[in-house]
Amino acid sequence: MSDVNLQTESAADRRSFLSGLGKITLSATAIALLAGQDRVGLIGSAKAQTANNDVAILNAALGAEQEAIAAYQLGAASGLLQKPVLDLAVQFQGHHKEHASALATTVKKLGGTPVEAKKTYSFPTQKLKSQEDVLAFAAELEKGAVSAYLGAVPILTDRELARVAASILGDEAMHWAVLRQALGQNPVPTAFLA
């Protein structure tokens, strides 16, 4: 599946696409997204619903990524995070921005419309009074994100997209583990995630 129609795409086209992704450095991810893009050209009306489902799944993930970006912004701007934890939060926020950018690009390539970030999010700001509170809040979001991607990977029809989603899942799981470590908790509490 992943080599479908690749021969019709020029190297220049690929460079153009990659340059359009700006700061994205996960080349494997970008390549996988390209594979997804190629497949769109072969999708006929009979498979349109399948593509629509993948768009819905990616848009759901995009919405969660946008919320994570906002949550890390809240944490970074709270004044509660001290270095090096602050640097870590900014780095993780950068990862979520890369995920969001890649997901939005892919939704467009699939013919969909990326969901837009909300103007405001309802975060439990009244409960965030210390660095530990912020870390715990971020850890909860990251754990939720892992579960969301676990729920998305099996139902993505395009296997290359599923691979990209699994790649993001791995990143979010690392975030969760690091945040738990910073909280003094067991960073990897279970052998399996759900």
Next chain:
Amino acid sequence: MRLLVLLVGSLAMIGPSCFAADGDAGHGAGIYQRCLACHSLQHSRSGPRHCGVFGRKAGTLPGYAYSQAMKKSGIIWDETNLNRFLENPLKTLPGTKMAYAGVKDAKDRADLIAYLKQATRDPAICD
């Protein structure tokens, strides 16, 4: 024999529409962690808030942008409907924005629904 057939047939009809909510809410709280990427009890996020979900007509929570599929579903959320939906949202309601494979284990779903019932009745959480 006819009586047995009738009895079995009646039970088969009752089965799908009757969901025993005898789940373990404590375990369900852990299952609910999976939902936290998109949902919370008190606030709508990527998904709608869960406070008030039981008895609510699907797609009607003010301020949340539902899919057309959800708006037109006619579902009134109860234990049975939630059980069906949560098993496989996209299959149960094609077009839903809840792009999630589902909670496949029946006991996990029962526990999750038990937790939702308990939490959404808690005035300290859902006033």
